[in-house]
Amino acid sequence: MKRIFINSAPSLGYRVIILILLSIFSWAGAIAQQQLTLHGTVTDQKNNPLLGVTVQVSGSQNGTITDASGGYQIRAATGDSLIFHSVGYATQIVRVGSSPVINVRLHAASRGLNEVVILGYGTQQKKDVTAAVTTVDVSKIKDISSANPTKLLIGQVPGAVISQTTGSPGREFNVIIRGLGSLGASSNPLYVVDGFPVGTSIGQNLNPDDIATITVLKDAVSTAIYGARGANGVILITTKKAEAGKTTLSVNAKYGIQNLPVSLRTKMMTGPEFAEFKKESFIDKSEFYHNVTPGINDIPIDYRYPDSTKYSTNWLNEILHNNAPYQNYNITFSSGKTDMHSLVSVGLINQDGSLIASNYRNYSVRANVEGKVNNFINVGLDLSGSYAELNWINGTEGRSDAVGIALLADPRAPVYNKDGSFNEYIGGHDGIFGWPNPVQNLLQVTKRTYLGDGLATGFIEVSFLRHFKFRSTANVHLNYNTYKQWVPSTIAHTNAPPPQVATENDNLNKTLDLDATQLLTYSNDFGAHHLDVLLGYDAQEENVSGLYANGSEYPNDLTPFLSSAAVVTAGSSAGGWSDIAYFTRVNYSFKDRYLFSGTFRREGSSRFGSNNRYGDFPAVSAGWRMSEEKFMSKINWLSELKLRASWGETGNNNIGNYSSLAFLNPSNYVLGGNFINGFVVGSFPNSKLGWEKSNQIDGGIDLGAFGNKLTFTADYYKRITTSMLLSISIPAISGFTSSLGNVGKVQNQGFEFALGYKTNINELELWANGTFSVNRNKVLALNGPTKAIWNGSLYADYNVSKVGRPIGMIYGFRTLGIFQNMDQIAKSPKQDGAIPGSFIYYDANHDGVVEYDQTDMVEIGNPWPKFTWGATFGGNYKNFDLTILLSGRQGYDNFMQIQSSTVNQDGVFNVLEDDKYRWRSEQNPGKNYWPTTNYWKWERESNSRYVHDASHMWVKDITLGYSLPQGKLPFNLRIYLTGDNVFLFTHYPGSNPDVNNNGGINPGLDDEAYPVPRTFAIGANLTF
Amino acid sequence: MKNIRYLFIGIPIIIILSAQVSCNKEFLNKTDPTRLGVNTFYQNQTEVDQALVGIYGQLRAIITNQWRFNELTSDNTTIDFNPSDRGQASDIEQFEYWQYTSSNPSINTMYDQYYNTLYNINLTLSKLPSANISDSAKNVVKGQLEFLRAYYYYNLTMYFGDVILITQPLNDPSQAWNFERKPQDSIFVQVQSDLKDAASSLPVRYNAANVGRITKGAALSLLGKVYLTMKDYADAVSTLRQVLNLGYALLPSYAAVFDPANKNSVESVFEVQFQGGNTLGIASNFIYTFAPRLSGALATGFPQATPGGWNIPTKNMIAAYEHGDLRKAASIGLDFVSPVTGEVVPYIKKYDHPSSIFGQSNDDWPVIRYSDVLLMLSEAINELNGPTDEAYTYLNQVRNRAGLNSLSGLNQSSFRDTVYHERRVELAFENDRWFFLKRTMSPDQLTSFLNAYGAEEKSDPTTSRQGVAYATSDYVFAPYKVVFPIPGNEIITNSKLKQNTGY
Secondary structure, three states: OOEEOOOOOOOHHHHHHHHHHHHHHHHHHOOOOOEEEEEEEEEOOOOOEOOOOEEEEOOOOOEEEOOOOOEEEEEEEOOOEEEEEOOOEOOEEEEOOOOOEOOEEOOEOOOOOOOEEEEOOEEEEHHHOOOOEEEEOHHHOOOOOOOOHHHHHOOOOOOEEEEOOOOOOOOOOEEEEOOOOOOOOOOOOEEEEOOEEEEOOOOOOOOHHHEEEEEEEOOHHHHHHHHHHOOOOEEEEEEOOOOOOOEEEEEEEEEEEEEOOHHHOOOEOOHHHHHHHHHHHHHHHHHHHHOOOOOHHHOOHHHOOHHHOOOOOOHHHHHEOOOEEEEEEEEEEEEOOOOEEEEEEEEEEEEEOOEOOOEEEEEEEEEEEEEEOOOOEEEEEEEEEEEEEEEOOOOOOOOOOHHHHHHHOOOOOOOEOOOOOEOOEEOOOOOOOOEEOHHHHHHHOEEEEEEEEEEEEEEEEEEEOOOEEEEEEEEEEEEEEEEEEEEOOOOOEOOEOOOOOOEEEEEEEEEEEEEEEEEEEEEEEEOOEEEEEEEEEEEEEEEEEEEEEEEEOOOOOOOOOHHHOOEEEEEEEEEEEEEEEEEEEEEEEEOOOEEEEEEEEEEEEOOOOOOOOEEEEEEEEEEEEHHHOHHHOOOOOEEEEEEEEEEEEEEEOOOOOOOOOOEEEEOOEEEOOEEEOOEEEOOOOOOOOOOEEEEEEEEEEEEEEOOOOEEEEEEEEEEEEEOOEEEEEOOHHHOOOEEEEEOOEEEEEEEEEEEEEEEEEOOEEEEEEEEEEEEEEEEEEOOOOOOEEEEEOOOOOEEEEEOOOOOOEEEEEOEEEEOOOHHHHHHOOEOOOOOOOOEEEOOOOOOOEOOOOHHHOEEEEOOOOOEEEEEEEEEEEOOEEEEEEEEEEEOOEEEOOOHHHHOOOOOOOOOEHHHHHOOOOOOOOOOOOOOOOOOOOOOOOOEHHHEEEOOEEEEEEEEEEEEOOOOOOOOEEEEEEEEEEEEEEEOOOOOOOOOOOOEOOEOOEOOOOOOOOEEEEEEEEEEO | OHHHHHHHHHHHHHHHHHHOOOOOHHHHOOOOOOOOEOOOOOOOHHHHHHHHHHHHHHHHHHHHOHHHHHOOOOOOEEOOOOOOOHHHHHOOHHHHHOOOOOOOHHHHHHHHHHHHHHHHHHHHHHHHHHOOOOHHHHHHHHHHHHHHHHHHHHHHHHHHOOEEOOOOOOOOHHHHHHOOEEOHHHHHHHHHHHHHHHHHHOOOOOOHHHOOOOOHHHHHHHHHHHHHHOOOHHHHHHHHHHHHOOOOOOOOOHHHHOOHHHOOOOOEEEEEOOOOOOOOOOOEOHHHHHOOOOOOHHHHOOOOOOOOOOOEEOHHHHHOOOOOOHHHHHHEEOOOEOOOOOOEOOEEOOOOOOOOEOOEEOOOEEEEEHHHHHHHHHHHHHHHHOOOHHHHHHHHHHHHHOOOOOOOOOOHHHHHHHHHHHHHHHOOOOOOHHHHHHHHOOHHHHHHHHHHHHHHHHHOOOOOOOOOOOOOOOOOOOHHHHOOOOOHHHHHHOOOOOOOOOO
């Protein structure tokens, strides 16, 4: 049964948006027909006149060609469309309005193989690229309702898995490129903004509207230039720059509403249903243990008469913010007409979350300025600053947090008391867990983050001796992060009614990151030979310092400041890392056909042991543009065919600072009645700690056909990570239970395919891009005596990384069904304490006993998809444009840890509606799916009942736009409607198959996270 | 326009200059500015003493959870049954019902804590010879460390039987796979040698600023207990007699022994130090763990308290006190009636004293008291020579202080039973019971003893079950359960490690 989530009724706001759009369309269509003699000039992007451009009236034989000054003249009627076409440029269609002048600027054909690709420390013509890189065409997906740049990657990059693990606004998506490369260190890619390596997180400060292009570097020859941080792929983000010869002012505005579709809301029991559940389990227990059917008066009054239950609260619905507004405004002024090019932008994102009280607000400004001092010196400066405020964005995951307690809280309690005050304590009687009121919790608890961020990049570039350039760049990143959490006395604790001691947590963190890069480049042609050489030096240092304080014992809830707290504890922290690298790259091509590239980086990092501080990272690649060969010239349809291969080594130093050193931790005591300071050792020192290295080969093919209407790229890769930086379990008798070392070996191999197609059928322009990727991950070795790495616990899931198997496979008991009677239990392998109605677990080692520990646990789920795909397609017809973005993942499992709570048969929590069909007796086994309420053992352990196939397809985005006819008005205006997370097709019973509460090597855990809403928005782009 | 141009040249240059980070070797040498490195520590008196204090500090966490293993397992205490939270059964309740398995988190944590503090002890001992301090000072530090090492290994072998013995710090984690479990006998040999060494190098008492440190008396008393455990009564007697001359005495009032006002009193041989009334992280919280779940302010003094309801004195324990025994009221509170069940939920009163800050109690934990020494001595003499006058003297000293009459005229066997009974009530809830039962009974005897107690508890539970039935596997003891399972994680990590039979 496929679930299609379309059934949440369109709200009023939605209808209003449609109405507005319809009225705009009818206004545009009302312009009368009229024959005109049209004339104008056709230019290229740099305003140079274009000769020989075909100008044709759509649907007629009427056509002409532009002259040397780009001019043309043609007769057409109002409402006709003019088609401007020229080889090497994107065809443009312009609707004839009432003005006789139509000036057109043609853009160089994009997505062909001629475009320039941004690479680490430089650029290269796409035709010359011999690396596996993907450029994300941001212009195609710019209307997506994104508050974070990572969202723009969805479905666009073969080989990358992008997951929206939580719906909390503004949050970064989880990005993994070409599989999990490490068992111990982080596997997140490196983000580089305008040449500045900012780290393995892009954070919440960069406004997606400022982004011009995103390039994803995947193979070793492209990433090795980032050496120590390149092993998990590199994401290069380039912000918008002023276009030469053009001055524009553009305004983008978008307003939308967000709702959690009803079908994505976990269905729990209603008040009467839960009372019935409690009553039935009371009866079942009595019958099972005492052989007595209790009389009505023996049943506790709390649930004796389920039908007369007074209240029935759907707590999840209560905490949802329906029609939560989403607003995004951006103004960009771009001036490129003089020697000084500048672009200034101001942006505001204001997004309420789909949970009440949660919101995200980001104010950003940017100034990108570049100019010529004289004909050999260029200077530039990119400055950006942002300020963000977030409430209830973090700390919403897990069973005991905002969403979890809304599922588990007693539905028979009202939200408000009769006097309108909050019902402050939900449950806490008759054996039911006591929780804070989920609504009150969100409204009265503050979890507020303030982010101040400034990024500055300055460069000076000197050209000399014709072929040389020297570029010196300095980057500064300053980030202030303040967090304040306030829990007033009115908020209950788990099983503890209010008043509680009010508490406050304050955190202030400052990060200062300095980076200096010196680049010397040489570029020259020698006949058919072309040579590019790059020499570089980079030094980077990051220092983080923090201040944190906790307060408690407040006189009241009105002054939530530390100064009011009777008890305050505070502390400060500091730390940092530094990095030095020397690198070089040589690109050589012969006859534009035979391409070679080599890079080398030597890098030192403060994070490693004094004996192993430096690492060397070489890479080479070669390419052959077969389509340039004479023997290929007869194949007319083939416009481009390139074979390429690369090999290289990259590193990973995401192990945290100071891991190679052992430190003392405080451990204090009392002597002579006085507090005395003492210290104990915190960990083993490891001065041999060195680089984790990845060795990657890549083979690829780039193909263009029919004048690059069809493009195809395929890659095969194999990456082996050795000397993994891994925290391994060591015998506790050593004094410690884990130690970091360079052990183990992991392999990722896979295929990636990208297909692009575009065509014009008269006025209809259609295009489609698809990505498809397969990655297989395998642990090849875990050096030392460890045979497997276990993470987890009996009541959660276990992620086990075993030699020969993928990282982090889901382990637990395999559920074979439900015991029906004592006889069956007696005949089965011994399960100590099992009763009829308990799960039957698989006796994996066939010793006749199912042990109550890990002994009989087996692989019960695979958190890694068999394949991942994305598709973006769209079209333009007259003034309309449409984009649809799909993304999906197939063949992987999640462990729904939350079900061990939402189907906890103890009767301490509310349970899933489906639990009505639990096993009650042999005669009344329900669906034979959920276990008995008579006992807790053999029910809630990590077991396969909680493992679910999470394969899914999201219709991530649908955008329909309409551009007002050009030429009539002194501006260009496009209006569009966009829907985000529109449909989800899946069998997965949870609300978000992308969820991943732990991440890293503990993948696939669903312990309930912030729900992902569906957004509908209307937007407008206005350009002068 | 020209001026603006200069501005844009100027700014990048300034940034370039300010961001140019120097290139020298020091640039990559980073150490945590907020913490002390291990490599350079243990050089002088201050540093060695801080290392020793740190090791003392680890006692607090270990002693805080010790009741789970030493009292809850026994017939002394049970739980304030909580029908709402059956999940706890996986951890703490497993000790009450004898269902502990190799995945029990408490056992796991305890095992890790023991070997972590042993690493610190061994490391400090190994650094001691090269430290720049006087030989006599070294000796006193060494004695304290040896006592603690002995105390931990004694406990470990009592919990697990054969255990891994490490007396040197490992330099490299990979060495940890080379160790195998050593027979209990050889553990006792190490324990005795450490304690003898400690007894010879430790002072009888310290100056006021150092009260609370381990003394000669503590080393001799523990050594006596080890001999008693090994049934080496002659050595037990000679060792424990040495304690008599060290100036210890019983306080006139039993209740006063546990009063924080009398910390480290003349009766205290060794107690773990805590301090309440502040938030320095050195307070205890026993009453918050031991008070009945719904008792709120009654025992703790703070209405917001949600006590654990653990370690609840059993009906069997309450009945063990003789009529007129002053220790009953000092040890057990019977003044709390559950609002849900209407029944009295008893609780331990020894560690219930007012504290000024919520959650930060001021109660110390008694490890060895002089009355323990007297009872051990009395027990050992009786085993060696029968109920001599001397044996009676020590037994009656303890009884008289409790308001009970002197005894006489018992034969060896009934004297033995009397001393055993006296131990139970005198040392109730001081984590003596489990080891006492183990050292005085064979596994089979202990099995029938505990199963009888379990049947009693099942038929007449100390705290109401509120309609929840016992599981068939509750209170089923078997001989193999006299030792705890080695933590499952350890077996997974080191497959050569042998699990105790039965687990």
